[in-house]
Amino acid sequence: MSLSVSLKHGFAGFDLDASFEAPNGITMLYGRSGSGKTTIVNALAGLLHPDQGHISIGSQTLFDSKTRQHLPASKRRIGYIFQEGRLFPHLSVRQNLKYGQWFAPRSAPRSDFEQIVDMLGIAPLLERRPTRLSGGEKQRVAIGRALLSSPQMILADEPLAALDHARKEEIIPYFERLRDALGIPILYVSHSGTEIARLATTIVVLQDGRVVRQGPAGAVLSDPDVTPLGATAAGVMVQGRVAAQHPDGLTEVQSGGLSWLLPAAAYPVGSTLRLRVEAQDVMLATEKPRSISALNVLPATVATLRLGDGPGALVQIKAGENLLLARITRRSVEALNLKVGTPVYAVLKAVSIPRGAIGDQHPRQ
């Protein structure tokens, strides 16, 4: 199911005029504060009646100003994670979480209450009132409430902004699974490079109420010139298995036929990991570097080369069975004379794979 959006709306001093397509998967809405993200999300949710435009999901029209259609919010079956929580103060955390289930159609697939509560770490809070929660706790309950309502579309407005790094790392994989497993569109507003890079299927960049760039995540992220996030957000996920724990605190991981070294003391030998390797942490060398602090020097070949409009380039390399991305400068591409098929060494510091980017392959079931 694909979401199709075309909207015009005016506030005093602000004009929204945005059209985009959000296919299955996670569509990231990115843009500066005040660029119109929440306004779009509200229109999708049916909370804002836009001046003009059309919104449809699959073959179902949610809004059309020409035919004067406007499906009420309650009929849209959306899981909206609000920018400001909006928990029901008169209900306990448990009742807040279950609220959407009361109204979900019987036939809708139920999410597993225990699992979501567990993932969000809110099990000890279930009987509390929202007023007695910390900021991040509130936000986690709000996420749970939306996810548990059996939605056919998820709208997430900066869902993780209030959360700590570790908690984010626990929740992001859940969104990854939602993205990969469920066939529902997820519209996700975020300012965080990590979230965008890890989660985005599609990216829509807003500026002053207008879409200035949209497209598949890979294409948008590899363009260093388009947004501030371009430079920091490209990367790949790699799966591996802990092969050994060295006495100096380093962990040896086997992945795609190659050995990696990184700090991951908490994982026992034999356990499965996934690692995020950010494109900008990968250097390429055509000669094996020596006497260098980087512990991971992996033999590879250039698979694809994508030159940006600016000074940057995104090089896809095959290292063992893994495809990695490296963000380097065009100048280096020329200096090293990189072509598809050129043998190279990927140079990667052990500490570049921070602990946070490591998770069980199936975090919890």
Added chain:
Amino acid sequence: MSLSVSLKHGFAGFDLDASFEAPNGITMLYGRSGSGKTTIVNALAGLLHPDQGHISIGSQTLFDSKTRQHLPASKRRIGYIFQEGRLFPHLSVRQNLKYGQWFAPRSAPRSDFEQIVDMLGIAPLLERRPTRLSGGEKQRVAIGRALLSSPQMILADEPLAALDHARKEEIIPYFERLRDALGIPILYVSHSGTEIARLATTIVVLQDGRVVRQGPAGAVLSDPDVTPLGATAAGVMVQGRVAAQHPDGLTEVQSGGLSWLLPAAAYPVGSTLRLRVEAQDVMLATEKPRSISALNVLPATVATLRLGDGPGALVQIKAGENLLLARITRRSVEALNLKVGTPVYAVLKAVSIPRGAIGDQHPRQ
């Protein structure tokens, strides 16, 4: 002036028992969601009456359970940036901003209204009511309101969480200046590695209501084992001047007697920049690497060496006149036989200095 805090407070199911010192500069309160950060901040502000303890700033006691002292919030002259905005709905943005000034003592140094409004980018919003602002706009007004109240202590509870990357980069330098210029303690709650690394003078790490680590930022950040933020947050700021703009989109910057290459097209030749160089982006080599994609290979010498308890080490090197930090593994320290005084090459990718980390040295005056 130094802030001295020692508190005990119990909520059902949560016990706070924390003592720390916050000297001048920015003290970062770091901890997972629900670890007690907001509770501490509220106690400092005088909004929560702790069960037990003592709070003083300089020689002034704000709270003491033994002597039953409890200075009311209004007398504490704090600029509190709340986790949830708390703007006055009945006042315009301008009136919200000026609110604190009505009550500030005449003698207090006034912040410059225009300058702060400008920095926060809220000039076009001054006549609006808060209900008509976007999430990030509200947060910016809340920051402005606190800063403009001529406080003798600033409490900032995740002030930048709702803001986009670019906006953060505009506001962080302001906090840097506050830290460096004003002699007032700033208590700052954040989950963001960047903010912690750039702003922290002191770091206090909370876990389940207890202080598990506190100390000067350098010491805490260089310890890779202590927190998830350790791995990603160390780094230094470097000042430079744009020397040339190359046709392939790269910018040449002179800093500390050395040439750097990075993408910074927007800055004209001659302008002053500051660059953030993260410790984990710096590789060290004892032999000059060749045929490598990293464009910045800077000759340096090891200045100090700090080995962590875990697999990591933080190496301070002098490259030209700049002091840089490099996070590498202990294994590499041994393999390269690094000692104080060892000549090394700092290897740094051009793209590792993302545009966001570049700012005018004096952003705006």
Added chain:
Amino acid sequence: LPAAAGQITVFAAASLKEAIDEISADFTRATGVEVAASYAGSSALARQIEFGAPADVFLSASTEWMDHLEHNNRIEPTTRFDLVGNRLVLIGPAAQTAAFEISANTNLLHMLAGGRLAMALTDAVPAGIYGKTALQRLGLWEGVAPMVAQTDNVRAALSLVSLGAAPLGIVYATDAQADQNVSLRATFPPHTHPPIIYPVALVKGAKSPQAQAFLDYLTGDAADKVFADLGFLVGAE
């Protein structure tokens, strides 16, 4: 208090409003002295006088409250006299059969046909007390008591009949005469109830020198005519 030389303040039972309004107007025309009349229930007025109300003259609808004030030394006893009298009547809707003689044999229940007998409060408001006494003396009270609808003043009892909400009511003759929507069914013989008398007196410490003149004027022919026209019994003294 602006009890100016040219003004008299009269406290009068509400049921005397029409008469006193007219007589006061005549008095003002004749003497140039303004009359401010405060109309309310006799009980309320008597209490106010007891508590120092700036009244010059009190016209009560019951001897009891005048007695009460006299007992408390709030009126000039020597100036007290009975101004007018009234009769108690049984009324029904307009355009009904002619009046009849009420007696012990009257079948009020039959006449009510399930409806209510409207009266003022039978233990509190004078018209109701008189009516209850009359019915008791006629031996009709026991039978009709459950059907009595009591109102806070006699005027409301009149309204109930006037509006058709009650088929019968007991009110003063003056009320019956003034309302075209009701007809007189019977007049209670005077011996069935204590005399219905409106006493009047000067209030102790009356400030207005013209108050006595007004009192005198009330007994004059002009006033008598007004009272008589409205159905009061004049010269009952």
Added chain:
Amino acid sequence: MDWLSPQEWNAVALSLRVAFWATLCSLPFALVTAHLLARGRFPGKQLFNGIVHLPLILPPVVTGYILLLTFSIQAPVGYALSQIGIVFAFRWTGAALAAAIMAFPLMVRAIRLSIEAVDPKLEEAAATLGASRVWVYLTVTLPLILPGVLAGSILAFAKAIGEFGATITFVSNIPGQTQTLPSAVYAFLQVPGAEGSALRLVVISIVIAMSALLLSEILSRRVAARIGAA
């Protein structure tokens, strides 16, 4: 307690019954009215608002008189209602109607203020979770305005206990059927020297109404605690 005559006991019991039913039966209407006034947009809203407030503005006797004009069996409305078995005239139900109408504006005002204090963002959130307007009302709005509804109801109850002018004008004072406490008090006040008897009944009224107030305070504090306010 032998210091009250059986007739006075009747008056107490009747006042309680009248006030209880007056409050209970007007509650749904008050909720709808408050909702229309707080949120509705329709032509004639101001007029409607005015009419709702009339019983407050008019002297009670006038209200009673208007009720009499409308609901006596002679009147078309009263007649029509009597055909379906609803009779107000000279019944305790009429006393309840009078009390309800006199108390109605107070109840509506209280509820309306609380509706206006409900954050529409919470109702929107409920809508996105699939709740239709009715369900949003039942599961979000209503629980949130509960303290206001309680306050309004108790206010109405207290007013109903004290209502006199409209009641006696509309349904008279029939011992055991329409003689409420205030009518009895009034009667005593008409008799010189009976202030003592009046006082006894006044004290009873006060005790009843105060108990109701106390109850409402306790209830609404409990509700507020649940909602987490202040």
Added chain:
Amino acid sequence: MDWLSPQEWNAVALSLRVAFWATLCSLPFALVTAHLLARGRFPGKQLFNGIVHLPLILPPVVTGYILLLTFSIQAPVGYALSQIGIVFAFRWTGAALAAAIMAFPLMVRAIRLSIEAVDPKLEEAAATLGASRVWVYLTVTLPLILPGVLAGSILAFAKAIGEFGATITFVSNIPGQTQTLPSAVYAFLQVPGAEGSALRLVVISIVIAMSALLLSEILSRRVAARIGAA
């Protein structure tokens, strides 16, 4: 308008004056009382709450009688006040006092509900910005409860325009001095056949009170728009 006699004009003017001053003078007391009831914690709070509500519970005649007992020159309180030049008995000021006392619980309730709806987090924010309790109240609480204060005041004004029982009992019904509109209506209602005259005055009451209501609606909508509610 010659369809009103000078005496009736007097009654209209007096009612307006009485209602205006009753509302204005009770406002500060109502604010303090509402604040104490909403936020205060002190022994005897429930009793205080009950006393504030008494005028609502008691038949108005009783309230008037109590006022008479308290504020007549014969009574100690009334005498003491008269020594410092304040006289209520049988003056229009007394009518205003009676109206104020009858309307007081309504005003307090409305204000109290709005105080309870104010988010204490905003008041805390003001305190951190240096505002003392008084300033917090003046710059945050008061503006936020303004719609409630307005609603309560207009309610009180309307009630004051319609108040009858306590007024006529306390200060009598002296034309030009204490005869308000409802008292005049009452007097007409005692005269058979004078319903027409009564009706005219009733209509005037309604017009006055409705105008006040309309004004309050407009004002509070404007205030609400400023606050940004709904």
